[in-house]
Amino acid sequence: MLEPGSEELAACCASRRWVGAIAGRSYADLGALRAASERALDDLEWADVEEALAAHPRIGERVEAATREAGWSRGEQSGMDGAAADVQAALIEGNRAYERRFGHVFLICASGLPALEMLGDLLERLGNDVETERDVVRRELAKIVDLRLAKLVEERT
Template identity: 40%
Template sequence: MNINTLNALPWQDAMRWFSQTCAAEKWASMMTDKRPYCDVANIQNHGKAVWETMEKDDLLQAFAAHPMIGDINSLRSKYASTRALAAGEQSGTADADEATLYALKEKNEAYLARHGFIFIICASGLPATTMLEALENRLNNSTEAELKNAAAEQIKITCLRISKAINS
């Protein structure tokens, strides 16, 4: 995809494209409406500004589109439409030992039970041990703090996906 093609797409197709970078429907709709864009940085800057206007339900909708960190079955099956853009985002878990993967699974389940949504981290380039450490550090935060933390991580992920999708 290039910028000119994105700008020229019919609304529904552009909406689908933006939804692959972030699953919050309101965000994707607003990003589609803000076209045309001049470059990747312009899309990312608008994306960040629009993301700041999202409400809790929008955040949760975006978070729900992610597989749990380290959940291999979920990585393979959940939201196949984002598979191409999400490829490699959790590659740090590929070489993790069984103990680390088990700890990620256990801590993720505890995080979900505590906060009501999965742990979100921009995992690109991070080893599994770093993801686990971040999960352990954030597990006992308040849910309000974690909504903010997860939202900050989500927009990092979204910006990476935009860059990857435009430059591919």
């Protein structure tokens, strides 16, 4: 049985509403935990999603904290390691443009993606309208949470 605590879950998703929906319960396995997570993510209001987004660093920013979440973030963004200076500069500028347009950090499930692909996605998504981008952000957040839940369970075994 899996019984993840609030602090562990907050490293997976910083939305207090999501944590409250998942914490304090027992799950038969990772699949059951993921299913509960998916339902809870679907129920989030946009303000809850924004709360989760606020905990995510910009693509290309190195988080130096020693927390579980920071370590996961560094690993997830490893595609930035060794990226060409022009790609890094374009991502910095793209992040700024994205935040001006949408009012929150650019979120992408960066695991396994090279920097150039992240940049391409960022530039493409700048053309989205607000509702389309919110849908994309929700899907990306769900991917990240799903990966982090798997990491959490793996670390506990």
